[in-house]
Amino acid sequence: MTSPNSLDPRVEAELDEEAEEIEADAVSGLTRQTAVAARSPLQLVWSRLRRDKVAIISVVIIVLVILAALMAPLVAAWTGHGPNEQFREDGLTEFGTPVAPNSQFLLGTDNLGRDVLVRLVYGAQISLTVAFFATLGALGIGTLVGLVAGFMRGPVDTVLTWLMDTTLSLPQLLFAISLVALVGPSLATTIIVIVLFSWAPIxxxxxxxxxxxxxxxxxxxxxxxxxxxxxxxxxxxxPNLLVPILVYGTLLIPQAIVFEATLSFLGLGVLPPTATWGNMLSVASQGSLYTIAPWLVIFPSAALLAVTLAFNLLGDSIRDALDPRQTLFAGRRRLARRRAARRAAKKEAKA
Structure with a gap:
């Protein structure tokens, strides 16, 4: 006969199992803390990024675009089509309209009979070149100005802060159009314009x-x-500024790509017949050509969307990986989900 203070055997067994789970979680937590303490901050960030599927997918997309840009001459040699080569007979229909994607032109042709695939990969070269040099210049100027302003203080800080506020208050697109109209559109002018408007936020x-x-x-x-x-x-x-600079740099690259495409679309960036994604979209808009040749809009737009989205998501993932609070909250959520799954499995087993 059981005493009044004794527990039901089933309840006692459940309490013992709960105690064992808590003890196991505590031991595993101590083990994880010991392992984390033994690794460098760079190793911690790398391990977090490896578990982030969004970061992995973003890196894959970025690497594929970079490889496509580097292999643009190989693509042109493989297809036998130059980026500015016009195929009036095979690349245009009998009505003078672009040819749809086929075995000879995998992504179709434009209004002049040029291969869209070859121009797309050559356009990636221009976009990545502009993004790299514009981001590098903006990061360099912004870091130097912000460093001097924040450390020196006094009149130096006042003047430099006023310069930042003035730059941020300027209408970017209108000022860029005016500057390009005075200097003339070119690749160098596009990079300079992007740098002029990108250093102040940094x-x-x-x-x-x-x-x-x-x-x-x-x-x-x-x-x-x-x-x-x-x-x-x-x-x-x-050295303590490298983290925010790295994160902001990954977010600045897609802005530079979109700004270059915008200027080229308006005829103020890289001049035709040089292949850029903005120029390709500009060709598609002439005479509503996209209504009869939608691939002229689909492929450049998809490339722009994929690259800008990949860089933005990668920047967010790097920011989260560098923030220890994100990992702490994620670990607690995973632990709560595991406990809830165990309880659900026990209830199903008893039922």
Whole structure:
């Protein structure tokens, strides 16, 4: 006969199982913490990105686009079609309209009988070149201005902050159109225009980070040892700015690609007959050509969408991987889901 204080055997068994689960979770948690403590921050970020399916898919898309751009001459040699070569007989119908995708022209032709596939991969070269140099220039100028403004303070900070605010207040597209009209459209002009409008947001982000870093103990220690301001900025401050600069750089690349495509679409970017995605969309819009040849819009638009979306999602994934709070919350959610699944499985087994 059981005493009044004794528990039902089934309840006691469930409590024992709960205790074992809690103990197992605690042990696994300690094991994970020990493993995390033994790895470097770079290894932690890499392990988080490897588990992020969105980041992996984004990297695959970016790598494929880069490979397509690098292999553009090989694609032209394989098809036997140059990027500006016109095929008046095979590339146009008897009515003078573009030919739809077929075995000879895999993505069809445009209004001049040029191969859309070859022009698409050559357009990737222009877009990636503009994005790389414009992003590099904007990051360099923005980091330098934000670093000096945040660290020096005083009149220097006032002047540089005013310069940032003035740049941000300018209407980008109208100013770009005016500048290109004065200088003339070209690849170099497009890169310069993008840099002029992209450095100010980066400078603001860097300035805010530097304002926080300049009051840290390691900066005060460097000052007490007699280090100059430039040495402190170069040795102590800049390494702590690499994370926001990296994240902002991945988000700036798609902006540069879209801005270049916009200028080329308006006839203010890279001049025809050079193949760019913006020029290809501009050709499709002439005389509503896209109504009879929709592939002229579909393929360049799909390339723009895929590249910009991939870079944006990769930037978000890198930001989340560099934020330890995201991993902590994700771990708690996974643990809660596992416990809920165990309870559901037990209830089904009892039923």
């Amino acid at each position: 400078a603001r982000v860097v300035r805010g980070q530097v304002l926080s870093l300049r009051e840290r103990e390691f900066v005060e220690a460097a000052r007490s040892l007699g280090a100059s301001n430039w040495r402190i900025m170069r040795v102590d401050v800049i």
